[in-house]
Amino acid sequence: MTTVFEAAKYRYGKYGIDVEGALERLAKIPVSVHCWQGDDVVGFDGADSLSGGIQTTGNYPGRARNFQELKADIKEAFSYMPGTKRLNLHASYAILNGETVDRDAYEARHFAPWVAFAKEIGLQGIDFNPTLFSHPMLKDGLSLSSPDESVRAFWIAHCKACLKIAEYFADEMGTPCLVNIWIPDGFKDVPADRLGPRLRLKASLDEILKTEYNREKVIVAVESKVFGIGVESYTVGSNEFYQNYAAKNDICCLLDNGHYHPLEYVSDKIPALLAFYDKVALHVTRGVRWDSDHVVLFEDELKEIAREIVRNDATDKVMIGLDYFDASINRLSAWVTGQRAMQKALLYALLMPDAQMKRMQDEGDFTALMVLGEEVKTLPFGEIWKEYLHRQGLSEQYLPAILKYEKTILEARK
Numbered sequence: 519m520t521t522v523f524e525a526a527k528y529r530y531g532k533y534g535i536d537v538e539g540a541l542e543r544l545a546k547i548p549v550s551v552h553c554w555q556g557d558d559v560v561g562f563d564g565a566d567s568l569s570g571g572i573q574t575t576g577n578y579p580g581r582a583r584n585f586q587e588l589k590a591d592i593k594e595a596f597s598y599m600p601g602t603k604r605l606n607l608h609a610s611y612a613i614l615n616g617e618t619v620d621r622d623a624y625e626a627r628h629f630a631p632w633v634a635f636a637k638e639i640g641l642q643g644i645d646f647n648p649t650l651f652s653h654p655m656l657k658d659g660l661s662l663s664s665p666d667e668s669v670r671a672f673w674i675a676h677c678k679a680c681l682k683i684a685e686y687f688a689d690e691m692g693t694p695c696l697v698n699i700w701i702p703d704g705f706k707d708v709p710a711d712r713l714g715p716r717l718r719l720k721a722s723l724d725e726i727l728k729t730e731y732n733r734e735k736v737i738v739a740v741e742s743k744v745f746g747i748g749v750e751s752y753t754v755g756s757n758e759f760y761q762n763y764a765a766k767n768d769i770c771c772l773l774d775n776g777h778y779h780p781l782e783y784v785s786d787k788i789p790a791l792l793a794f795y796d797k798v799a800l801h802v803t804r805g806v807r808w809d810s811d812h813v814v815l816f817e818d819e820l821k822e823i824a825r826e827i828v829r830n831d832a833t834d835k836v837m838i839g840l841d842y843f844d845a846s847i848n849r850l851s852a853w854v855t856g857q858r859a860m861q862k863a864l865l866y867a868l869l870m871p872d873a874q875m876k877r878m879q880d881e882g883d884f885t886a887l888m889v890l891g892e893e894v895k896t897l898p899f900g901e902i903w904k905e906y907l908h909r910q911g912l913s914e915q916y917l918p919a920i921l922k923y924e925k926t927i928l929e930a931r932k
Contacts, residue, residue, distance in 0.1 A: 526901035533871045533894060540868035541906050543833070549860055550604040550645045550696070550839035553611055555853045556591045557582040558845045561610030561649065563621065573747055576846025580928025585613055587931065589635055594923050595853040596639060600910040601861050604642050604693075606839050607632060609680055610649040621649065622675035626686035633690045643693035645839060648673075648680040650701045662722035663703045663715035663754040670722050673701075677726040681736055688735035696799055696837050698772050699723070700741040704749025715754045720763065727767060737837070739770035739799040743777040743810075765794065772799035774841060775823065776810025785822035792830055801841040802860055811842045814856035816863060824863035829872040833864075848928075850920045862903060869902060870894060 527537040554561075558574040558581055582588035588611075596603055609621060612628040619628070636644055650661040650673055657664055661673045677699060684695040703715065727738070742757040757778070764771040771791055775784035784800070791798045802823065804812040814820060827836045840860065844852045871894065878887040907914060 522901050523905040526898035544865050547833050548602040548604050548642050550606040552606040552840050555843050556588050563610050574843050574845045580931050595850040598854045598916040599857045602642050605636050606645045608647045608649045622672050624679045626683050643691040644687040645696040646684045647698045648677045660703045661701050663719040674722050674725050678729045681729045681731045684736045694735050694737050696737045698739045703754040705752045706748050707751050709752045719754050739772040741772040770797050770799050774801035776803040776805035785826050788826040799837045801839050803842045813842050813844050813852045814859045816859045820863045824867040828867035
């Protein structure tokens with residue numbers, strides 16, 4: 519294996535690419551892995567079914583049904599994932615232990631078990647998401663943009679509580695916590711008023727941001743979407759709305775690459791935002807036609823997303839998170855496959871002769887740029903990836919171990 523790796527490293531070296539440096543850098547780039555792949559986004563706070571345009575399809579056996587089962591599945595899945603990992607939580611995963619408390623009154627203590635778990639398995643940090651869906655207070659499909667003042671007040675209180683919880687995560691884990699606000703608000707058919715809901719959303723966000731929080735510890739982001747199930751005609755939190763709001767209020771804009779028109783590319787949006795923002799948040803998913811949350815695979819757009827992060831020296835500016843959920847296949851395998859695809863894409867990007875290619879572009883030598891771009895595509899990337907896994911103490915093959923876990927653990931869940 520070492521001989522094959524050394525031969526591959528030599529070939530990359532001929533293009534001036536530092537393979538050892540790439541492997542060292544990759545191991546340190548954090549990827550925030552979402553908890554909700556393990557239980558189909560159900561959560562622990564009593565939601566009977568998903569709402570707000572979210573839908574999980576499939577009935578593969580073994581869904582985690584409680585905190586203990588989800589912890590066990592996360593621990594198992596994370597053990598096959600290389601690199602530096604964070605945990606991304608939704609507020610609906612509060613550990614209530616029978617206590618009657620609604621989302622507007624959640625406190626840090628309801629998430630202390632998650633902190634203990636994150637420390638136990640050696641995670642770098644925790645990121646957080648207010649959960650503004652699958653709840654009775656999502657009235658007529660609206661939350662922060664609702665014309666009902668009591669509905670808006672409930673969700674404003676929830677988001678304010680989440681900022682305090684995020685500061686607790688940052689204090690406990692020693693790294694900043696990204697708080698991402700996404701709402702499902704919109705209309706199924708053509709609305710009579712497009713401006714009113716957005717003005718109410720703006721006012722709600724303004725009220726949330728009045729909360730005192732440490733901006734060094736808590737990074738607030740807003741996430742847009744083109745449409746969702748049941749809100750096909752109009753989405754309140756559009757890309758234009760949130761990018762302007764984020765810029766005006768000095769918060770972060772989160773790009774989910776499944777939340778745009780199929781011919782829009784987040785890989786192109788990343789450098790556009792880097793020209794104006796100190797931080798850019800990212801949810802990596804895989805859109806297929808109208809659906810946005812398929813398991814991430816090592817495909818062209820993922821490679822381009824990673825290349826824009828790396829070539830712009832933005833691995834400390836772009837906060838990478840994963841967001842997908844599939845109940846039609848083994849959930850642990852889905853977790854691992856997606857996280858490894860993200861790691862592959864980052865390694866692929868780290869092994870590109872970016873300085874040389876930028877110079878060719880600036881000099882107008884587009885012929886040489888095209889030729890070099892094609893040459894590097896056939897370099898022995900797979901051998902470098904194998905060596906990276908070897909150094910991480912992992913094997914290329916993870917499915918046999920996961921299927922054993924399925925047989926011994928998941929199949930016992932009824």
